[in-house]
Amino acid sequence: MSENISDIDYKQVIEYALEPLIIHSQLKIIYVNRAAEIFFKASKEEIIGASPLDIFKESSKSAIDKRIQNAYERPANVIEETIYRMDGTTVEVELYCHPVLMGNTKAIQTYVRDITERKAAEKKQKEMISQINELSSTLVPLLDEFAVLPLLGVFDEERARQLLERVPANVQKQRIKCLIIDFSAIYNLDSLVAEYIFKISTVLSLLGVRSIITGLRPELALVAVQLGINFNSTPTVSTVKAALDLLGIEYNKDSSIQTENK
Incomplete structure (x- = not known):
């Protein structure tokens, strides 16, 4: 018997994804998967509640804030940025985000890909x-x-x-x-x-x-x-x-x- 797609637990899908995933709303992180914990070198408890802008350099924050606001309506283009991990080290990444609904809450899901080796x-x-x-x-x-x-x-x-x-x-x-x-x-x-x-x-x-x-x-x-x-x-x-x-x-x-x- 085939499974109904609505029965899929998407939280499990993203939790065990190999690439870091962050979900945030109103400039507050509300979820990260296991890969994001490893990538940012911090636990869920340390990351959740923080602002997604905190990982960016000061010179990039204004443009990223504008990008986030637009992403509530439509997927944003893939960009390359230098971001901070929780231990203060920097890493070159590729970022892609798109709007999602968490119940009735509009949120944004962001994919983070480490491109340090490629760069x-x-x-x-x-x-x-x-x-x-x-x-x-x-x-x-x-x-x-x-x-x-x-x-x-x-x-x-x-x-x-x-x-x-x-x-x-x-x-x-x-x-x-x-x-x-x-x-x-x-x-x-x-x-x-x-x-x-x-x-x-x-x-x-x-x-x-x-x-x-x-x-x-x-x-x-x-x-x-x-x-x-x-x-x-x-x-x-x-x-x-x-x-x-x-x-x-x-x-x-x-x-x-x-x-x-x-």
Whole structure:
């Protein structure tokens, strides 16, 4: 025989839910589940009766208060916040709340999800991307006034934009007169990203810096043609070695010394 949904004890459902749940009304907490006790490092007795605003930083309380008042009528959007546990430690969380009825009392049920690990991973990823971006705009010196810019990895619009900003500045800082831009480690670029990167040679030209493009694959060359990139003033050769030959620079593999033919 099937059970009637009205027979389900929802208090048991939320009590044993794995994520912390708080029910509050008129800025007073009236219920927390077991997971919330563990998360906030306090007992039900210590939490119930407190204001839900108490867990937030002072700078967030006004916006949270407004959010709570609106949530009596409709579910609120998911937000990320830093909140306090009962022992004073802070934690990054994701919050979602919606209206509920406790008998005849309008209340709000709030779900709390710990996102500390996710935020830490995102921070680490951003730091890695920043390091990659810094490395990608590093000029490898050959001789005085000569350098190579090896383009590495996957480029999105933001990374390409940063490259366009940093390379001309680095060129001027290192007093480079000729820059070899090597595409051999780039396999795919969309047209918007490609446009940023190909603009580097144009900007360098305005600065009086000669540029040579190497390692341009057929599919990337096609993108350049579609963008109307003019290579009349920018030589393109297959390899960095070919560019060195074009410049009259010889590389002594045995001694790792680079010399310029006179």
